Amino acid sequence: MKPSATGLIAARANQLREQGIEVHDFGAGDPVLPNHPILIQAAQEALGSSPYAPTAGLTELREEVAAWMNRRYDSAFKTENVAVTVGGKFGIFAALNLLLEEGDEVIIPAPHWVSYPEMVRQKKAEPIIIQTRWKLTPELLEAHLSPKTRVLILNNACNPTGVLYTKEELEALLKVAEKANLFVISDEVYSEIVYDGASFVSMASFEAHKNRVLIIESCSKNFAMAGWRIGFAIGPENMIEKIIALQSQSTSGAPTISQKVALAALKNADEISSYVRDEMDLRRKAFAAQFAKTFGFEMTIPPSGLYHFMEFKDPEGLLESANVVTVPGEAFGTPGYMRLSFAGTVGDIKKGLEAIRLFLL
Numbered sequence: 001m002k003p004s005a006t007g008l009i010a011a012r013a014n015q016l017r018e019q020g021i022e023v024h025d026f027g028a029g030d031p032v033l034p035n036h037p038i039l040i041q042a043a044q045e046a047l048g049s050s051p052y053a054p055t056a057g058l059t060e061l062r063e064e065v066a067a068w069m070n071r072r073y074d075s076a077f078k079t080e081n082v083a084v085t086v087g088g089k090f091g092i093f094a095a096l097n098l099l100l101e102e103g104d105e106v107i108i109p110a111p112h113w114v115s116y117p118e119m120v121r122q123k124k125a126e127p128i129i130i131q132t133r134w135k136l137t138p139e140l141l142e143a144h145l146s147p148k149t150r151v152l153i154l155n156n157a158c159n160p161t162g163v164l165y166t167k168e169e170l171e172a173l174l175k176v177a178e179k180a181n182l183f184v185i186s187d188e189v190y191s192e193i194v195y196d197g198a199s200f201v202s203m204a205s206f207e208a209h210k211n212r213v214l215i216i217e218s219c220s221k222n223f224a225m226a227g228w229r230i231g232f233a234i235g236p237e238n239m240i241e242k243i244i245a246l247q248s249q250s251t252s253g254a255p256t257i258s259q260k261v262a263l264a265a266l267k268n269a270d271e272i273s274s275y276v277r278d279e280m281d282l283r284r285k286a287f288a289a290q291f292a293k294t295f296g297f298e299m300t301i302p303p304s305g306l307y308h309f310m311e312f313k314d315p316e317g318l319l320e321s322a323n324v325v326t327v328p329g330e331a332f333g334t335p336g337y338m339r340l341s342f343a344g345t346v347g348d349i350k351k352g353l354e355a356i357r358l359f360l361l
């Protein structure tokens, strides 16, 4: 298995730092924020004993997750529809492990999150990467189907572009999925990092398709808890049971203390996600304003997420000659672009963009 591109870039940035070089880091993949005080208190209260949690996750947490989903969307999830996983990442990994056999094909719209293709390949299945600008359409999906297609992975809100799918667009994709008997993994880990009052539509909102959709959620971005490693797989009970069985033979589930902190996050979900969203919105706006000041033209402001995805020929050169860390478009299946995270501090943004301007001179 190839190591993750974002991991390799972070390692290179650390190497430069160790040499005493000032690094301009646009590589962050999570909101760079202190834990909300509610989470700190929950962590303190959780100290003292550390038993295994049930493999499926703490029952109270699974209940809260189902309630959180049902409150936001037109869904009717129960505890049995939820597995707590080690980050959203393990939920995707587990689902692909269970769904795929050698030779199967998986549709992945690009730009795509860095890990999907390699997760598919480790099952000797084939990622079918579809270039989009920037949304998958039913026509594109249909044109790439074959008798071997088993799964569609859709990332909404999308990392790295920030695009959001409408209800009509999702419904049209689900109709094609139904016709072709595809299972859909809907990666929604940025569901709460949506700006300007835009509404986020989840694949969980379609009762008619609930048996073919697995939602991947996470505390990493929505509650700025990446290092606690808590995610959720939410979907049909038979699929959740299989994920739990796989966990019982691999991770044994997520750490108990992290689950207790996640429970506090979900009980206060609106307050904590607002804290994260409001702060990221400030940084998004500061980034866009600084971008316009530095380069003399306005960028397209992403409606969700933590990133600006832009055309750029030489992100590797930018790292090696100007010490600016970005994630090259190749990692997302879209060469000729790079991803800049605005989740760092405002000061970092200003210095980093100036370093890019100087590199381009």
Ligand code: PLP
Residues within 6 Å of the ligand: 029, 086, 087, 088, 089, 090, 113, 155, 159, 187, 189, 217, 218, 219, 220, 226, 229, 230, 231
């Ligand atoms: N999906 C997407 C689109 C992501 O950007 C990430 C993290 O970068 C993940 C899933 C996995 O997140 P985690 O495992 O931290 O929940």
